Amino acid sequence: MRSYARELAVLGTNLLLLLLLATTTRGFFTAANFSDLFLANVPVLIVALGMTLIILTGQIDISVGSVFAACSIFTGIAAKAGLPPAAFVLVACLAGALLGAFNGALSAWCRIPSIVATLATMVAIRDGIRWYTQGAWISDLPAGFLRFGMQQPTYTVLVFVTAVVLVAAFAYALRFLRPGRTFYAIGSNEAAARIIGINTDLVIFSAFTITGALIGLAAALNSVRFNQIPSNSGIGLEMQVIAAVVVGGTAITGGSGTILGTVLGIALLGTISPALTFLGVSAYWGKAIQGAIILAAVSINVIGSWRKRRVTVAA
Numbered sequence: 001m002r003s004y005a006r007e008l009a010v011l012g013t014n015l016l017l018l019l020l021l022a023t024t025t026r027g028f029f030t031a032a033n034f035s036d037l038f039l040a041n042v043p044v045l046i047v048a049l050g051m052t053l054i055i056l057t058g059q060i061d062i063s064v065g066s067v068f069a070a071c072s073i074f075t076g077i078a079a080k081a082g083l084p085p086a087a088f089v090l091v092a093c094l095a096g097a098l099l100g101a102f103n104g105a106l107s108a109w110c111r112i113p114s115i116v117a118t119l120a121t122m123v124a125i126r127d128g129i130r131w132y133t134q135g136a137w138i139s140d141l142p143a144g145f146l147r148f149g150m151q152q153p154t155y156t157v158l159v160f161v162t163a164v165v166l167v168a169a170f171a172y173a174l175r176f177l178r179p180g181r182t183f184y185a186i187g188s189n190e191a192a193a194r195i196i197g198i199n200t201d202l203v204i205f206s207a208f209t210i211t212g213a214l215i216g217l218a219a220a221l222n223s224v225r226f227n228q229i230p231s232n233s234g235i236g237l238e239m240q241v242i243a244a245v246v247v248g249g250t251a252i253t254g255g256s257g258t259i260l261g262t263v264l265g266i267a268l269l270g271t272i273s274p275a276l277t278f279l280g281v282s283a284y285w286g287k288a289i290q291g292a293i294i295l296a297a298v299s300i301n302v303i304g305s306w307r308k309r310r311v312t313v314a315a
Contacts, residue, residue, distance in 0.1 A: 093217050
């Protein structure tokens with residue numbers, strides 16, 4: 001039970017927030033509102049699955065928002081070229097995987113600290129998008145682009161099933177499969193992982209590449225919700241994703257964390273701003289509250305690591 005203490009704490013906070021909303025507001029607990037909240041947070045969830053892998057290895061990627069914007073643009077271009085939905089989703093995933101692989105190569109094989117490498121690509125991609133689009137949105141999309149030509153309920157079910165399958169697959173892989181356990185091993189002690197035969201560079205490279213492909217999928221699923229694709233999409237996504245992963249219990253230094261915690265972190269952070277609106281509080285306080293929660297989560301990780309080192313030294 002102790003291994004799930006953080007997840008239980010985040011779950012408890014979620015339940016308290018929902019209880020507050022149930023007793024003080026009207027209109028929050030409606031099917032339409034929950035559908036909107038779900039669809040708005042699914043891209044964050046999908047990207048966060050990959051970010052969990054990256055942070056587990058002790059790395060970080062702050063370029064995910066820019067990659068998301070680039071994949072959204074690629075989705076629109078592919079759709080306007082006449083490609084069917086399955087094809088333009090694949091184009092977005094491949095574009096994301098290539099950009100993620102580039103970040104992974106810089107971090108794993110060029111030995112550039114991931115925060116520096118992804119900061120550089122974040123700026124470069126954003127400026128490239130700005131130059132290509134001149135700030136204009138991608139419009140005049142084909143008739144079958146919106147929701148893949150589906151009705152709203154059908155599209156929502158498709159997205160829900162996709163999210164559930166991805167969450168289940170990543171949770172199972174990290175817990176039961178040897179390749180999944182290597183992410184924990186590298187984050188816990190990269191030198192020891194290398195000694196026992198783990199190709200640490202390849203695993204780190206894979207984490208960035210997988211995350212890139214997930215960003216492409218998230219961008220495609222989000223883009224088809226609208227008739228136009230903004231050239232500035234994904235702004236702030238990196239903070240949302242990293243915050244959700246850390247709040248969910250994944251140590252920012254790597255080596256520990258769960259997919260369940262990431263899902264609960266997204267549920268909590270994704271509910272705060274809408275909850276404030278229903279409570280009549282300015283939504284601007286949402287960022288402040290999220291920041292306080294992130295600071296508390298990181299502090300708990302630091303204190304836990306300090307206590308663990310102290311016990312090890314005493315032993």
